[in-house]
Amino acid sequence: MTAIGMEVSGLTVELTTPRGTTRAVDGVSFTAHRGRTLALLGESGCGKSMTAQAIVGLLEPIASVTAGSVQVDGEDLLKVSRKRRRQLAGPTLSIVFQDALTALNPVLKVGTQLAEPYRIHQRMPAKRARAKAIELMRHVGIPEPESRVDSYPHQFSGGMRQRLLIAMAVALSPKVLIADEPTTALDVTVQAQILALLAQLRKEHDMAVVLITHDLAVVAEEADTVAVMYSGRIVETGPVDEVFEDPRHPYTRGLLDSVPVETERGADLSSIPGAPPDLFAIPPGCPYQARCPLVQDVCRAERPALETRAGRAVACHLAEGTAQ
Amino acid sequence: MLTFLRRRVLTSLLPLLAVVLGVFVLARLTGNPTALYLPENATAQAREQFSAANGFDKPIWSQLLDYLSGVVRLDFGTSLRTGESAAVMALRAFPATLQLAAVTMLLACLVGTAVGCWAALRPNGLADRVSSLLSMTAASVPDFWLAILGIWVFAIMLGVLPTSGVDAGGLSWVLPIAVLMLRPAGVLTQVVRGAMISALGSPYVKVARSKGAGERRVVARHALKNAAPPALTVAGDLAVGLINGAVVVESIFGWPGIGKLLIDAILQRDFAVLQAAVAITAISIFVLNIAIDIGYALLDARVRQKVGAAA
Numbered sequence: 001m002t003a004i005g006m007e008v009s010g011l012t013v014e015l016t017t018p019r020g021t022t023r024a025v026d027g028v029s030f031t032a033h034r035g036r037t038l039a040l041l042g043e044s045g046c047g048k049s050m051t052a053q054a055i056v057g058l059l060e061p062i063a064s065v066t067a068g069s070v071q072v073d074g075e076d077l078l079k080v081s082r083k084r085r086r087q088l089a090g091p092t093l094s095i096v097f098q099d100a101l102t103a104l105n106p107v108l109k110v111g112t113q114l115a116e117p118y119r120i121h122q123r124m125p126a127k128r129a130r131a132k133a134i135e136l137m138r139h140v141g142i143p144e145p146e147s148r149v150d151s152y153p154h155q156f157s158g159g160m161r162q163r164l165l166i167a168m169a170v171a172l173s174p175k176v177l178i179a180d181e182p183t184t185a186l187d188v189t190v191q192a193q194i195l196a197l198l199a200q201l202r203k204e205h206d207m208a209v210v211l212i213t214h215d216l217a218v219v220a221e222e223a224d225t226v227a228v229m230y231s232g233r234i235v236e237t238g239p240v241d242e243v244f245e246d247p248r249h250p251y252t253r254g255l256l257d258s259v260p261v262e263t264e265r266g267a268d269l270s271s272i273p274g275a276p277p278d279l280f281a282i283p284p285g286c287p288y289q290a291r292c293p294l295v296q297d298v299c300r301a302e303r304p305a306l307e308t309r310a311g312r313a314v315a316c317h318l319a320e321g322t323a324q
Numbered sequence: 325m326l327t328f329l330r331r332r333v334l335t336s337l338l339p340l341l342a343v344v345l346g347v348f349v350l351a352r353l354t355g356n357p358t359a360l361y362l363p364e365n366a367t368a369q370a371r372e373q374f375s376a377a378n379g380f381d382k383p384i385w386s387q388l389l390d391y392l393s394g395v396v397r398l399d400f401g402t403s404l405r406t407g408e409s410a411a412v413m414a415l416r417a418f419p420a421t422l423q424l425a426a427v428t429m430l431l432a433c434l435v436g437t438a439v440g441c442w443a444a445l446r447p448n449g450l451a452d453r454v455s456s457l458l459s460m461t462a463a464s465v466p467d468f469w470l471a472i473l474g475i476w477v478f479a480i481m482l483g484v485l486p487t488s489g490v491d492a493g494g495l496s497w498v499l500p501i502a503v504l505m506l507r508p509a510g511v512l513t514q515v516v517r518g519a520m521i522s523a524l525g526s527p528y529v530k531v532a533r534s535k536g537a538g539e540r541r542v543v544a545r546h547a548l549k550n551a552a553p554p555a556l557t558v559a560g561d562l563a564v565g566l567i568n569g570a571v572v573v574e575s576i577f578g579w580p581g582i583g584k585l586l587i588d589a590i591l592q593r594d595f596a597v598l599q600a601a602v603a604i605t606a607i608s609i610f611v612l613n614i615a616i617d618i619g620y621a622l623l624d625a626r627v628r629q630k631v632g633a634a635a
Contacts (some may be wrong), residue, residue, distance in 0.1 A: 089536035
């Protein structure tokens, strides 16, 4: 097994709103290995982005981490001081955000923004940092970086802006890179290029990549391990080929069944009925009970824990029974 | 950029002409000033002489032509009161107003930016609530009332500051500036606070933090530059208001600026001085607006590009 990049255990994030307090992320645990990609897969609102924000320490004020640990290089990111956290942000842990248009500062030259990691962490003189920025731009495939370094974000296309964001995130070759829906806002052709760039950089820097996405095809293509999230919890996790070949959780199976398949051309596309439970009214028992075709009494009474059953980690009372 | 400036100056000429014409017409509506300047028992001949000497006997359009031909040569005529060139009088009074307005705006911008940023860093915290209340109050108090209150407390009761005039050196500046800057400082605090809260909540600030940027870098380098354009707009409006509002505050404090000159000229029906003072005020406001546009372009490359593309 490869070296561990980051170990998240029991991560719990609570939201405090006028409607009350609720758990948006509930006891999430996973391990990201160096040089590998772990995909956090789930639909909107399942808590995958909140998990990312909690890890990098950029939660909105209404959200707070109430339990868990994030171990990177022998340090618990949730316990270290704010100052130490800032020191780790960049050289150790980095994040790529979804919307590259708003994630780049509109009034600063891209070169200035790309040079910032070097300026902040290595106190590099402006001139050398600028040269490094040009080098980074060339490395992530931006043509004519010498002349583009003094351009502003709005002068780049969506794909190029995402490349700039990625370049900024990997500037100090972090051990762990979190990519929060890095391709969602892009054209399909550009998506593939960005994913290829991420894979190339992952190998070069031997980074542990946590890829957050709702796109099953992206997971199948890019990830080594997948963790399927539902209603703030991981409901199934394992190597991508095993999970996709033989899903044990009814939710995972529902997701995979809703992908159009060539051989069934013309057939009705299946979908999962209903919607995830309201975060403020999560029923006791399994959060998936209302949509699950196999629901039984035990599902309504008792919450299934993520346990290794029949060789795979699944949070379902019926996991053994559903394996073929 | 130069094309842009040239076009801005050209498009400013029309409203400037409207102001120059407007002040002429409005002044003439108040009647012939002859009665005001000659003794009540002056003979009809003397009145006619005075009218003829100052051109008041000519038909109005002829007076207008004389006036306009003077304006294009920057000659606004002579003061009825002093016989001096009206343009010279206006230019002599203008620096006093300009200095007062500049110092006031500078201080108001500094206070507004500092307090606004501070409040935005902890929205709804104690500092935010207190500064919001104070700045809201400051923005709502009329300055003539505050001026009189200030004179009463500091000049009359405590006797530490002069009541009016500029003879007391630095001390003469304290009350006029304090009175004038309160409203701009209050308004700017609110604007900077709002703009900074939205800038600090934006994704690019998150990205900056994810790069390990400290609070100071996030505020000064990333957020403030984005929050500046709305503050600049409001600051420009406030500066214009300051030059217009100088009439009231300069009268109260006996400040020898353009506002006082304007009021005196109106009371004395000193048309030439009135016209010169209004013209110089209008020109300064147009210059200010152009300066604000240049400020936008300097702050934001997107504006620069648009300006460049349109030129």
